[in-house]
Amino acid sequence: MINFDYIRMQSVKSTVKALAKFTDAKMIAGGSNLIDLMKRNVTAPTKLIDINLLPLKYIEQSKEGLRIGALALNSQAADHEIVKNKFPLLAMAINAGASPQLRNMASFGGNMMQRTRCTYFYDTSMPCNKREPNSGCGALNGINRMHAIFGANDNCIAVNPSDMNVALIALDAQVVLLNAKKERKMAFADFHKLAEDTPNLDNHLQSNEMIVEILIPENNFSKNSYYVKVRDRNSYAFALVSVAAGLELEGKTIKNARLAMGGVAHKPWRLYDAENYLQGKEINTETFKEAAKIAMKGAKGYGHNDFKLDLAPASILEALMKAAHLS
Known part of the structure; x- marks a missing residue:
């Protein structure tokens, strides 16, 4: 792991300003995936921006539906009465993921940004277009038991590992993103991307943006x-x-x-x-x-x-x- 600068932010405004200034910085909340990637030298940010003090841990009902702040913990959401009663699919998916200890650390925004668990991606001695573009895909002719059956090509056959993401796309969730100049809203279905010709990019989040919240519209699926x-x-x-x-x-x-x-x-x-x-x-x-x-x-x-x-x-x-x- 390389040396890095650590910055703790107090506000959303200061965070997006820092992201605009430091293009190679990474945000950290629970760090349940990012720290693994850093330890294995898969990613090596020169700056870590700690966002745990930002006021984004809310889960609340609104006219638009359910609003979940990007720093709300997975365990917090899975145990929340509104989620269990009105959006049980989300609670079930979250509880199917990881372990109780990890769910107590993992944030919604971090879970959304979670990277593949492909062993060739984590092994820096192996070719991986996701980790090193144009180096090849080790999984293509390797051990690919965990890998994709939809939307893949010879550039990458890795899969998104998140259970939470599966529920959110089924529930027609939206994502609110913010940079130093403006806010934008995106359908959750459009946030992540297929590997196509750029397998190194997992989603459409820009380097100067942060996830602010997730919106889930009201639905009539709670009983079924x-x-x-x-x-x-x-x-x-x-x-x-x-x-x-x-x-x-x-x-x-x-x-x-x-x-x-x-x-x-x-x-x-x-x-x-x-x-x-x-x-x-x-x-x-x-x-x-x-x-x-x-x-x-x-x-x-x-x-x-x-x-x-x-x-x-x-x-x-x-x-x-x-x-x-x-x-």
Whole structure:
């Protein structure tokens, strides 16, 4: 780990000014991912900007829906009564992630910025286009059991590791970003990006911007939501495949549906075609099997992860069945 300067900020205004001035600086809150990256020399910022004193730890209801400050802790949100009662899908996804100790440290903004856990990305002796552009992708012909089946190419087949992100994309969340000059709002679905020709970039956050808050609009999925996470062990393991499902029902008819997956793409993966198919259909096993089949359009395995081509639709079916209380 290289030497770095440490700066503790007292206000949002001073933070965005510092980001504009120091282009190679990194913000730190819980540091549950950043410190790992620094220890392994994957990233080497010359300045760390501590933002823990900023007034961004709120979770509150508003006319726009639920407002969650970027520094709100994962554990704080998962245990919050509003989240548990009105947005249980988010609580389930957060509680499926990491360990209680890490959830007590991890902030919403930090979780959003969490980088892939691809072993080739973390191993600086191996080629990785994400870590070192144009060096190649070690996972492509290597051990790629954890890797993408959607939206990947030969430049990068890594996946976004966050459970929280899967729920947020399913819930149509928005992100509020701020720099020294202006604020902008972005759909959560547009925040992260596919690897494409720039796998070194995980999202559309500019170097002079910070995440201020996340907005989740009101919805009618609270009674019919479920989060499935398939992993190698029940605790402190990243998803092989995960599914966030939310259904709005009128009797046995699906009025509205939300489906998203984790562990399958460079970004949290929203299943729009399957959602559109489900609208107006009756809840039953056959309907859900067909939705899962539609969701898998374009999926591609890379050898060691070919099993995901069967695991993913089975997980979608399980999430929908449990969201509809049919199993």
